[in-house]
Amino acid sequence: MSPRRRDADSTAAARTRRRAELLGIAADIFAERGYAATTIREVADAAGMLAGSLYYHFDSKESMADEILSTFLTELWESYDRILQEKHDPRQALEALIAASFTAIDRHRPAVVLYQNESKHLGQSPRFAYLDASHVRFRDMWVGLLERGVREGAFRSDLDVPLAYRFLRDTVWVAANWYTPGGRLTADTVARTYLTMILEGIQPGPS
Amino acid sequence: MSPRRRDADSTAAARTRRRAELLGIAADIFAERGYAATTIREVADAAGMLAGSLYYHFDSKESMADEILSTFLTELWESYDRILQEKHDPRQALEALIAASFTAIDRHRPAVVLYQNESKHLGQSPRFAYLDASHVRFRDMWVGLLERGVREGAFRSDLDVPLAYRFLRDTVWVAANWYTPGGRLTADTVARTYLTMILEGIQPGPS
Amino acid sequence: MSPRRRDADSTAAARTRRRAELLGIAADIFAERGYAATTIREVADAAGMLAGSLYYHFDSKESMADEILSTFLTELWESYDRILQEKHDPRQALEALIAASFTAIDRHRPAVVLYQNESKHLGQSPRFAYLDASHVRFRDMWVGLLERGVREGAFRSDLDVPLAYRFLRDTVWVAANWYTPGGRLTADTVARTYLTMILEGIQPGPS
Amino acid sequence: MSPRRRDADSTAAARTRRRAELLGIAADIFAERGYAATTIREVADAAGMLAGSLYYHFDSKESMADEILSTFLTELWESYDRILQEKHDPRQALEALIAASFTAIDRHRPAVVLYQNESKHLGQSPRFAYLDASHVRFRDMWVGLLERGVREGAFRSDLDVPLAYRFLRDTVWVAANWYTPGGRLTADTVARTYLTMILEGIQPGPS
DNA sequence: GATGAATGAGCGTTCATTCAT
DNA sequence: GATGAATGAACGCTCATTCAT
Incomplete structure (x- = not known):
């Protein structure tokens, strides 16, 4: 790595790193207090700077939420897409998707909380159109998977698919509200336990 | 309208009805936009009056949320308590509690959404201490029921009770976010379908 | 007294009596809390009625203050005028005026407090022009009396008349803030004691 | 302006000066219109800024009054305490205290007016408990001084001490309402003239 | 004479945002 | 990169006042 390269790094990359750090702080507080109830002064305080200084790094409060959410969703969909390409068996795909979701919660807990609590609101602004788009993709993915699973006998034939989709979606994401990384x-444990409950129910099996 | 009707109607009863009407409007908007993001002017607009006029009926924005939530929780716990007194079989109790929860969602949808989204924040104020108290009662009720069910063989012996409690709790209330009364x-249908998924899982049973 | 006369009394006179009663209540609260800081709801509460009901009796909050102050000033000037006509000796006039002022405090304490604390403000509105007029009359009366007294040897020849006027004026009225009738x-005692201090000073006399 | 000057000037000192400037403006208006009747917008207007901008400098309207009053009282008591330590003769102490009071009026006229007009109301809030404390100290100081003066023959033996205390207290402070610095x-002139009136009275002495 | 419900203006305060330094 | 001071819009709330009943 040449010195020139290192210099470039210490500007662009350092900037990126600082942004990520600040976004992490913001995400924590947004998740903790709620987006609307969080003041950018609180975020700045937590970052050890004054409110105005944050505007050197970000255009607006909205743009912070935007970056937090889009980063999270991009990564989430990358992991989902990888799974959908690899696992063709509905049952295996479901297991992997649930596991991936819990991994996302583990790695992006505040972003998930933000997504869950605020996407309804924020989605109304054009800037956050991708949130609604993601919801649609989500629904299509799960509904498609469940329908295929029912057809192929992986899931109960009497499954109410639209309802089961919401059941799965909510059940997974809502865990971000109480899950504590570490x-x-x-x-992984949570994922496996949840999966068992979802697949086999809570009453004793026949075996 | 006969004088008799007007007499019976006037004063206390009419006031109560007006309060309930206004609280209904407020609850809808609180649920829709979030408590912090809702302005008193939005509520007043929806009620066809000016912001200040709401203060003839209520002490504060907080007191509106208070009345919405406490009314809902009072009614909810009345129905729960009735069930806990009547049903001693864990499995039957669980079924009745889930059904009662969906009935509560049906009747108090905005209050449930408010409860779910805001009780963490509101609960910090002493005025809303009953929210935390309710959470505790909730947890004790479910955990107790699940543990008894496991002991008596109604539920899987390998059930992770704390996790299952959260699973049940979230699964039910989160439905308020998409359920549309009417x-x-x-x-009732949602309750029965949810129950089947919870009890038997989504994969095909042996029977 | 004919019945007809008594009927007329029970309307006009009773109305007058009620107004006076309400004004007494208002004056007490205005004096206690300050005019600006007093809400007409507080006055209405103390009178056992609702805020709106006061407007049957009075046009506005201002008109209450108006009536309180003008009633007090009318009576005060009546007593002053009587004295000024009767007492031609400066020293005797001063004594009588001071005594009359303390009598006014005794009988209209809240009005005096209101007068003292709020006349500067209220005087700016044309409706209360008589307050400023009264101040001028006051000053002319005292300054005239003091100058005559100096000329005639009743008061010290080196008296700074404008200053002594303010001294007398303030000294007397300010007592309304602590004087408790009964x-x-x-x-009378206060008046005599004050007079001694004013006339002879607080250091021991030669006698 | 040299850099040296600017450096010494910046940050803390400049902020303190700005606060003092704004407090001076606020005190003027509070004294002029009354605390309750003054709006934060009036203060901001006079300072050439918007209402909200004041909150960069001060927490609240109350905290402005607090700072104005406590600054004044601190300085006043410093000068009083110095006198009480130095002057043991009651007559000399009284003269010095009256002079110091007029000096305080000269330097803090609006603060004195505020103190006189609003301390009764403000004193009820715990934040302003020091106002009541100051009243008590005041009374003890004057009553003690007068009693000692009577015992030692500096003041008339028939002096009604509690009444004379109020007489002195009011007489002095009330002058803030009309005194114009400059x-x-x-x-000093006012102080000397007042003192003569207080000590020797307004009627001609025997000398 | 009084009530109950509302109006409308304005208040103290908050907060995202801007910008010269 | 960050600060300090300010903006301007909006917010929760208060209150004098009105008026149909």
Whole structure:
């Protein structure tokens, strides 16, 4: 790595790193207090700077939420797309998607909380059109998967697919509200336990 | 309208009805936009009056949320308590509690949304201490029921009770976000379908 | 007194009596909390009615203050005028005026407090022009009396008349802030004690 | 302006000066219109800024009054305490205290007016408890001084001390309502004239 | 004479945002 | 990169006042 290269790094890359750091702080507070109830002064305080200084890094409060959410969704869909390409068996795909979702919660907890609590609102502004688009993709993915699973006998034939889709979607994301990365349960454990409940129910099986 | 009707109607009863009407409007908007993001002027607009006029009926924005939430929770716990007294079989109790929850969503949809989205923030103020108290009662109720069910063989012996409690709790209330009273699905239908998924899972049973 | 006469009394006179009663209540609160800081709801509460009901009796909050102050000033000037006609000796006139002022405090304490605290403000509105007029008359009366007294040897020849006027004026009225009718000191006692201090000073006399 | 000057000037000192400037403006208007009747917008207008901008400098309207009053009282008591330590003769102490009071009026006229007109109301809030404390200290100081003066023969033996205390207190402070710094009379002249009236009275002495 | 419900203006305060330094 | 001071719009709320009943 040439010195020239390192210099370029210490500007562009350092800037990127600082942005990410600030966004992490913002995401934590947005998730904790709610987007509307969070003041950018609170974010700035937590970052050890004055409110006005944040505007050197970001255009607006909205743009922070935007960057937090779009970063999260981009990464999420990358992992989903990888799974959808690899796993053709509905049951296996479902397992992998659920696991990937819990991994996302583990890695982007505040972003997930933000997504869950505020996407309805924010989605109304054109800037956040991708949130609604993501919802649609989400629904299509799950509904498609469930319908195929029913056809292929992986899932109960009497499944109410639209309802089951919402059941799955909500059940998974809502866990971000109580899951603590590094706590008693790892993302993987939670995922497996949830999967068992979802697939086999909570009453005793026949075996 | 006969004088008799007007007499019975006037004063206390009419006031109560007007308050309820206004609270209904407020609850709808709080649920739709979020409590913090809702302005008193939006509520007043929707009620066809000026912002200040709301203060003839209510002390503060907070007191509106308070009345919405406490009314809902009072009614909810009345129905829960009735069930807990009547149904001693864990499985039957669970079914009845889930059904009662969906009935509550049907009747108090905006209040449920408000409860779910804002109780964490509001609960910090002493005035809303009953929200946290309700959470605790909730947890104790479900955890107790699940543990008893496991002991008595009604539920899987390997159930992770704390996790299952959260699964049940979230799964049910989160439905308030999409459920439309008077839509395709009645509260009862949703409750029965959810119950089947929760009890038996989504994969085909052996029977 | 004919019945007809008594009927007329029970309308006009009763109305007058009620107004006076309400004005007494208002004056107490205006004096206690300050005019600007007093809400007409507080006055109405104290009178056992609703805020709106006061407007049956009075045009506005201002008109209450108006009536309180003008009633007080009319009576005050009546007593002053009587004295000025009777007492031609400066020293005797001064004594009588001071005594009359303390009598006014005794009988109209809240009005005096209101007068003292709010006349500067209220005087700016044309409706209260008589307040400024009264101030001028006041000053002319005292300054005239003091100058005559100096000329005639009743008061010190080196008296700074404008300053002494303010001294007398303030000294007397400000007592309304602590004087309690029916307390340890009667208006007359206070008047006599004040007079001694004003005339002879607080240091020991030669006698 | 040299850089040296600007450096010494900047940050803390400049901020303090700006605060003092704004407080001076606020004090003028509070004194002129009354605290309750003054709007924050009036203060901001006079300062050439918008209402909200004041909140960059001060927490609240109340905190402005607080700072104005506490600054004044601190300085006043410093001068009083110095006198009480130095002058042991009651008559000399009284003269010095009256003079110091007029000096305080000269330097803090609006603060004195505010103190006199609003301390009764403001004193009820815990934040302004020091106002009541100051009243008590005031009374103790004057009553103590007068009693000692009577015992030692400096003041008339028949003096009604509690009444004389109020007489002195009011007489002095009330002058803030008409005294104009830089006008015909200096604070010192007023003080001396007042003192003569207080000590020797307004009627001709025997000498 | 009084009530109950509302109006409309304005208040103290907050907050995202801007910008010269 | 960050600060300090300000803007301007809006917010929750208060209050004198009105008026049909």
